[in-house]
Every structure is written in C-alpha cells, then in structure tokens.
Amino acid sequence: MDGFIFVTPEYNNNITSALKDHLDYLGSEWHHKAAAVVSYGSTLGIAASLALRSTLANLKVAVVEPQGAFSLFNDFENMSTFKPLEVHHNRLGEMIDDVVLWSNALKSVRQGVLA
Numbered sequence: 001m002d003g004f005i006f007v008t009p010e011y012n013n014n015i016t017s018a019l020k021d022h023l024d025y026l027g028s029e030w031h032h033k034a035a036a037v038v039s040y041g042s043t044l045g046i047a048a049s050l051a052l053r054s055t056l057a058n059l060k061v062a063v064v065e066p067q068g069a070f071s072l073f074n075d076f077e078n079m080s081t082f083k084p085l086e087v088h089h090n091r092l093g094e095m096i097d098d099v100v101l102w103s104n105a106l107k108s109v110r111q112g113v114l115a
Helices: 017-030 046-058 086-105
Strands: 003-009 033-041 061-063 068-071
Touching: 003 046, 003 086, 017 046, 033 046, 033 086, 046 061, 068 086
Parallel strands: 003 033, 033 061, 033 068
Antiparallel strands: none
C-alpha cells in the first residue's frame, strides 16, 4: 500500500498502545508513504491526532492536510453509531484526494528515483 488513512480514538491524550505498537513493528515499511489522520473523542481527538502525526513523521510518512476530527457528542448517535455532521463531507473528500495525490507523488522516492 502506498497511502493510508489512520482512524484513531483519543486514549489518555494519546493514540492507543496497540496502534503505536503496530506502527513501530513495521518500522521502515512506512517510509516515504502518505497518510491522513482521522481522530475522534470528547475533544475531537486532537491530542491523539498530534501524537500520531509526530509518530508518523519519525517514520518518514508524509501526513496530509486536511484531517478529520470528530466529536463523540456531535458526530456519533448515542456515542456509538457514527453519523458525521454534513460539514465534514467536503473536508473528508479533500483529505482522500490529498492522500492519493501524495501517494502517487512519493512513488518515485520509494523507487529510489528523485523527480
């Protein structure tokens, strides 16, 4: 895979230990790939998003903007069923487009050819 969208809840103002463990386990497999971050929590998962972006940067992953940030109170029905507000739709479309563009752009770097 050349590009990824990471979806993470906020747990103790950070990403979950399972996600961190999986990222570390694969290590160099992430190098020169693109990713987007989608977070959620009572405060939009902002702390988790920042922690994940920092971790991905250390793994040489290009993290795109925009990112998704969802509230447990507004974007989940009964805090369990995902029902995002309409305001998120365009932003998520832009995020997906950017991951695809960056993934394609980084292909030459992954192949060892500088464009």
